[in-house]
Amino acid sequence: MTAPVLQVKDLVKEYGEGDAKVRALRGVSLEVERGDYVAVMGASGSGKSTLMNILGCLDVPTSGRYLIDGADVGSLDEHRLAVLRNRRVGFVFQSFNLIPRMSALANVELPLVYGGVGQAERRARALEALERVGLAERVHHEPNQLSGGQQQRVAVARALVTAPALLLADEPTGNLDTASTRDVLRILDELSESGRTIVLITHEDDVAAHAKRVIRLVDGEIVEDRRQAPVGGPPPRRTGAAR
Amino acid sequence: MNQVEILRFALRGLLANKMRSALTTLGILIGVAAVILLVAVGEGSSRSIQQNIQRLGANTLTISPSFSGGGGFGGPGGGGGGNTGPRTQARPLTLADAKALTDRAAAPSVRSVSPVVTAGSATAAYGAASHSVAQLVGTYPSYFEATNKPVEQGTYFFNDDVLAARKVIVLGRTVVEELFGTVDPVGKQVSVSGVPFTVVGVLKEAGSSGTQDADDVAVAPLPAVQQSLSGFGSLSSIVVQATGAAATTTAQAEVTAVLNQRHGVTTSPDYRILNQATLQETVSEATGTFTVLLAAVAAISLLVGGIGITNIMLVTVTERTREIGIRKAVGAPRGAILGQFLMEATLLSLVGGLLGVLVAFAGTRFAIAGIQPVLVPSSVALALGVSVGIGLFFGGYPANRAAGLRPIQALRHE
Numbered sequence A: 001m002t003a004p005v006l007q008v009k010d011l012v013k014e015y016g017e018g019d020a021k022v023r024a025l026r027g028v029s030l031e032v033e034r035g036d037y038v039a040v041m042g043a044s045g046s047g048k049s050t051l052m053n054i055l056g057c058l059d060v061p062t063s064g065r066y067l068i069d070g071a072d073v074g075s076l077d078e079h080r081l082a083v084l085r086n087r088r089v090g091f092v093f094q095s096f097n098l099i100p101r102m103s104a105l106a107n108v109e110l111p112l113v114y115g116g117v118g119q120a121e122r123r124a125r126a127l128e129a130l131e132r133v134g135l136a137e138r139v140h141h142e143p144n145q146l147s148g149g150q151q152q153r154v155a156v157a158r159a160l161v162t163a164p165a166l167l168l169a170d171e172p173t174g175n176l177d178t179a180s181t182r183d184v185l186r187i188l189d190e191l192s193e194s195g196r197t198i199v200l201i202t203h204e205d206d207v208a209a210h211a212k213r214v215i216r217l218v219d220g221e222i223v224e225d226r227r228q229a230p231v232g233g234p235p236p237r238r239t240g241a242a243r
Numbered sequence B: 001m002n003q004v005e006i007l008r009f010a011l012r013g014l015l016a017n018k019m020r021s022a023l024t025t026l027g028i029l030i031g032v033a034a035v036i037l038l039v040a041v042g043e044g045s046s047r048s049i050q051q052n053i054q055r056l057g058a059n060t061l062t063i064s065p066s067f068s069g070g071g072g073f074g075g076p077g078g079g080g081g082g083n084t085g086p087r088t089q090a091r092p093l094t095l096a097d098a099k100a101l102t103d104r105a106a107a108p109s110v111r112s113v114s115p116v117v118t119a120g121s122a123t124a125a126y127g128a129a130s131h132s133v134a135q136l137v138g139t140y141p142s143y144f145e146a147t148n149k150p151v152e153q154g155t156y157f158f159n160d161d162v163l164a165a166r167k168v169i170v171l172g173r174t175v176v177e178e179l180f181g182t183v184d185p186v187g188k189q190v191s192v193s194g195v196p197f198t199v200v201g202v203l204k205e206a207g208s209s210g211t212q213d214a215d216d217v218a219v220a221p222l223p224a225v226q227q228s229l230s231g232f233g234s235l236s237s238i239v240v241q242a243t244g245a246a247a248t249t250t251a252q253a254e255v256t257a258v259l260n261q262r263h264g265v266t267t268s269p270d271y272r273i274l275n276q277a278t279l280q281e282t283v284s285e286a287t288g289t290f291t292v293l294l295a296a297v298a299a300i301s302l303l304v305g306g307i308g309i310t311n312i313m314l315v316t317v318t319e320r321t322r323e324i325g326i327r328k329a330v331g332a333p334r335g336a337i338l339g340q341f342l343m344e345a346t347l348l349s350l351v352g353g354l355l356g357v358l359v360a361f362a363g364t365r366f367a368i369a370g371i372q373p374v375l376v377p378s379s380v381a382l383a384l385g386v387s388v389g390i391g392l393f394f395g396g397y398p399a400n401r402a403a404g405l406r407p408i409q410a411l412r413h414e
């Protein structure tokens, strides 16, 4: 068997100093295999986002090890870390985080620009990614001309466009209505079916039901790790999920 | 990630805030244009002063008596002037003094000596026209060369004319215009304070320097003027031309030695020597200070423009910290972020600087306060260099700080 896509050991993250010190993660160990679809659940403040930011190499843990594809992230210098974020990880934020005054296409192209991809290929791949999320008609719209659901789909396209091994999504449906949520989940299901590894955070059981595996965090520790479907199989999606 | 992409991001960043970018550019534009223009004005005024001094003659020393009123040619009309003689034990300058200075052994650095008497406000008349000549000079032919007064029409007068005390005269342009209008004056007779003189030549136009009209002059042989107008008294001044530019200082020393001996001077001399070279030095020092002063004022405006860039870059970077976080999250290396903001700052200052240079170039084509500005190339380079330097330095600081943030820190920034 190949190395897990993602492997964390005894991850600890503390914020602040002295009396104000918060232990957001208290020793989290986790392995995610290639092709898995993991939903992380937990109460507000349980450390889900903290964990996700570390997995996306956006933040550094206080202690503990973190490997992506077997490579130790902690030992990488700043430039390699940037390359890693660019090539291996796609990140979808709860608040979309698109760059304003830049068209959907330009936003999706952005990771490719930093990845050094040529202009023509960049455009083709960005258009393809936008088509995949059903936004072929909206490529020249700027974020403020798009609905929340459309913006989140642009963000998903941006996360996908570099074909990363790992897709991380922090409450991707948290700001969306039912219909948009369904759109985004359908896209994630398709991606999972095509073999992409996905980790997402959610508060909603309906969303978690799409995942092959559900992890529950309480106060910075994993209290439950439940498999709903085999890693190799298709996601247990319920088409047209009702609330 | 190449330079073109960085440039494109920078342009997009600037165009997103057109008004702000334009105003920042304007600040730098004004600063750069001010530096170049004011330095050019300083240089222009210094050149025009230098030219005025040079117009007085090259490598010359002008010796004049140091007691006021001495020489006694003060009376209007000048005709009756005469020997008022020395008032103190000070001795006036005499023709003998001038002769002594021509001694090759005592004053080897002296090329020519021209004794000068002047009669203020002599009235010249030709036919019905009359004109009060501001400066009537009686002297030797060497005077023309020493004081840089070339003849344009006709001839000078010669040593013969001096020896024979012929009543010939060379007129300045203004006098000619007043008396003759368009008629050719050479060969005509003019009467100067009632004495007839034959016009032999016309001086080349010198132009006015300040309030004084350098063309309102008439030059005649020394004895002719003495005979008819000023009397055979002391000299108004002696113009000494040195053998070369480098010799003026030695010539001054030699002249001082000769005169001190003749006048029996022990402590303070009874004459003054005006050295063209030292005058020039003093004046160029003064105008140099003036130019530096102007440049300092201009540099302050450039600095203010630079602070404008710094301010805008600080605001821009702070405002776009989230954007920086997003870019880092999708894998932008630190260098690309830094490059983008540095490029923005450089573009602002470079465009502002170049426009400033254009404005300054246009501005120097016009006379400012009566002075024709003269572009100083080094000021152009300096102003441009400083403006770009300011952009890079002060734009770099906030950009570097933002580019060094962890993505999550930048993303959380509000």
Ligand SMILES: Nc1ncnc2c1ncn2[C@@H]1O[C@H](COP(=O)(O)OP(=O)(O)OP(=O)(O)O)[C@@H](O)[C@H]1O
Residues within 6 Å of the ligand: A015, A016, A022, A023, A024, A042, A043, A044, A045, A046, A047, A048, A049, A050, A051
């Ligand atoms: N930058 C920070 N500085 C200090 N404390 C922080 C910081 N970020 C998070 N925390 C704390 O760490 C703990 C975990 O926060 P985290 O954002 O991971 O929670 P979460 O599970 O994502 O919550 P939610 O579901 O509300 O998003 C919380 O107690 C929070 O107060």
Ligand SMILES: [Mg+2]
Residues within 6 Å of the ligand: A048, A049, A050
């Ligand atoms: Mg969260």
